[in-house]
Amino acid sequence: MQPPSLQRTIALLVASGLALALAACRTEISDRAPATPPTPAAGTSKAALQTPSVASQSAAAPTPAPATPPSVFPPGRELALFDGKTLKGWRVTDFAGAAPVHIEAAFHGNDPAIVLDQGIMTGITWSNDLPRQNYEISMEAMRVSGGDFFCGLTFPVGKDPCSFIVGGWGGGVVGLSSVDSEDAAHNETTKYMKFENGRWYRVRVRVTPEAIQAWIDDEAMVNLKLQDRTLSIRVEVEPSKPLGISTWSTTGALRNLRLRTLAAP
Incomplete structure (x- = not known):
């Protein structure tokens, strides 16, 4: 039979090992799980929920043609x-x-x-x-x-x-x-x-x-x-x-x- 002090030491070591193992498992599970997107505010449009690149592309207007500069020498000058x-x-x-x-x-x-x-x-x-x-x-x-x-x-x-x-x-x-x-x-x-x-x-x-x-x-x-x-x-x-x-x-x-x-x- 082991002395009581040795039994307590073994019990503490076992408990500590279980705690560390449990913490490691939780960390691995957290890393693998997909991030939960934030809940959009009420009234947020569909375009606002797109990624920035998509939203900017869909919102971009066509580039206007350059304006014709006025003549430097209009008639009658x-x-x-x-x-x-x-x-x-x-x-x-x-x-x-x-x-x-x-x-x-x-x-x-x-x-x-x-x-x-x-x-x-x-x-x-x-x-x-x-x-x-x-x-x-x-x-x-x-x-x-x-x-x-x-x-x-x-x-x-x-x-x-x-x-x-x-x-x-x-x-x-x-x-x-x-x-x-x-x-x-x-x-x-x-x-x-x-x-x-x-x-x-x-x-x-x-x-x-x-x-x-x-x-x-x-x-x-x-x-x-x-x-x-x-x-x-x-x-x-x-x-x-x-x-x-x-x-x-x-x-x-x-x-x-x-x-x-x-x-x-």
Whole structure:
């Protein structure tokens, strides 16, 4: 027979072993059992009970098509190209032999003007956006001194450039350079006009897909239909693209420069 103390020790060990075994069994059963989802609140919708990925997929709306941005140059818009104080929007054209360009606040005692001093070729080139069809450019131009063109306006006609020459080839030629590879002195737009130094002339050019038109002091000078025509510019004025104004061996002045967009025909 075992002593009572030994019997009590054995009983305690057996009881402890049974307790540990029971706890281990409970833990294993708990790990294997599926988690019980929380009870939804009253009134919860079926969509709300879905998993987040499913719910977000079912709730996602189709991506809308990108909106068409408004036109930068809607018909009828008029833009001043000279603020009377600075060359904002312009840069001095990098012509070989160019003279300085400056602004006079009261040119000849009157309105502010951009003055292109006499060099071999001097000019300014527009550095901002501009339309390439259905627009009209107008300005006042003066030959201050010299004897050649005082307004060589280079402008875009769609993807092609063209120039309207005022007072070229010794002082009196007006026309477009170039049409079918012929410059302003040798194509159907060629005209002759006497210009006085120190006088302002109103110059206006209109561009549409069908034609180029030009006026000096409201007198029609050019009306060129563009079907089956090739437009280009002389290599000397390439730096004026897409829009620029230049002079040749002449001091010129410019004021009241404006651009107006036109409705498509």
